[in-house]
Amino acid sequence: MLDWIVKQPEKSILTLARSTAERPPQPGDAVNGPFIVSKLQVGPLVDAKGLNPIYSYMNESTSPGPGVFGPSHVFVVNRLGGNGNREAVHIEADSSVGQVGDQIVGGLAAGRIVAGSGTAYGWNPYARVDAIAGPGSQAIGQEVNVDVRRDVAAKVGVQIVDVTTSTGEGTSIDAALLFSRQTGARGFQTGIQFGYNGKDPQAAIDAGYGIRSGGTLINALPTTLSLQAGLDLSGVQKPFTDAAVKLAAGNTIRFGANGMGGSVSSRTSSEGGSILFDANSTILDFGGGQQNKFGPTGYTTTGSITEAAPATPARSSASCAVGQHAWDANYEYRCVATNHWKRAPLSDF
Known part of the structure; x- marks a missing residue:
């Protein structure tokens, strides 16, 4: 059973029809669906702000079952030939008279729970590659392109904002960015990655970080908040097989403005030392098996003191x-x- 959208121009009606045919139902066909779900109106209808947009309404009360989404406005573009890139739906808002502070939005999707319970998704892209697809295929859930052709006040790839009217919190999960996987899924090899390794099949993507030289990978601006932690890895159930934080030789962790508060660095790529916090003691390993232990009973060393x-x-x-x-x-x-x-x-x- 397939769901199709049928447009009947003479009635300005969009009808959700159900059909077992290989083609979508055509205007004039007998509608094998339970009801008219949408009316499309353009023109005299004016909203409270004096605007005259296209209004499309849908009322439905079906029970699609677990894992199945109910009826909606469906646009299906089935590519049968040709080559090149494709778009199923193109939404664009152009402005040539905008003022500072105006927000020109290409598209806005909103999932809203007005009563009862459920999960509201504002936008839910879904990238799928079937098993019979070619080996060179890619699955990218969402790509955000930024095209700035002059200097602007703000250039941001993705901005996540908790709006003014958002006064609640997540009692189970409360995160601006969450990575997860469903049961049975393979999962991702990397949580966050900066740059490609030169093997990307898209020729337009450079094998670089996407951050210009002299920039910063992660930047936390000054704040008066009293945060519990800057980076919390205590939830990892098993030890890291390599390191929780790994830096190449010659790199430094600095403290304070311009690093004036001190630093921790390494200049060697082999047999480097380490600092170990043991029960009631601190062990300094200077490499080569020479350990120096500081504890309540005093100082112990396996080598000489110079x-x-x-x-x-x-x-x-x-x-x-x-x-x-x-x-x-x-x-x-x-x-x-x-x-x-x-x-x-x-x-x-």
Whole structure:
């Protein structure tokens, strides 16, 4: 059983007809459907804002069953030959007299729950590649193209806005961007990817990040919010087989404005050190199996301690804190009390 949209121009009526025929029903055919679902009117009907758009109304009360969507306005374009790109529906809003602040929207889709329960989807693209399709096919759920031919105040690929009237929250899931998969689906190899690897079949896509040189991959602007975490991976049930965060050698994690708050970096690509937080202790591994452990019982090392430069206290009463250590070619110095040094001579052996 197939659902088709039939337009009967003489009546300005769109009818949802059901047919088992291989072709859609034609105007004048007997309608094998339960009811007229839509009326199309252009002209004298004016809305509350004085506009005169095309109005199309539908009322329906069917029960399509689980996994099946009920009747709607259906546009089917079946390609039988030719080559090149195709569009099933083209919606465009052009403006040549727009003012600053005007919003020119090419298309707006809204799913609304006015009573009862359910899930409202504003827009639900569906890209499908059947099993018999060619091996070079692609499935892209949605592509957003930006064509800016002069400098503008804002250039954004995707903008997600929680509007003024949105005063509720998600008690189970509350996320601006959510990645998921249905039971049985294979899932994606990568959650978020910047750039192609040069193997993309679309020749128009460059093997680059899509972000110009000197730009930033992810940028969090200043905010007065008190956030719980910047990046939370605690929900991962199993350890990462490689690393939770991975950087190439020579890269740095910086803190503060312009990195003035300090940094953590690595210059080696092999046998690099690590910092391990163990139970009640911190272990510094400097590579090559040499570990240095700091814990409540003191400091333990598997290698030697090197104090690179000598430091000779000027006198026994020189400023110092208890436990401070110093040395020179002749003596070892230890601060035994506040501003009180003692020394022991060094000798060959």
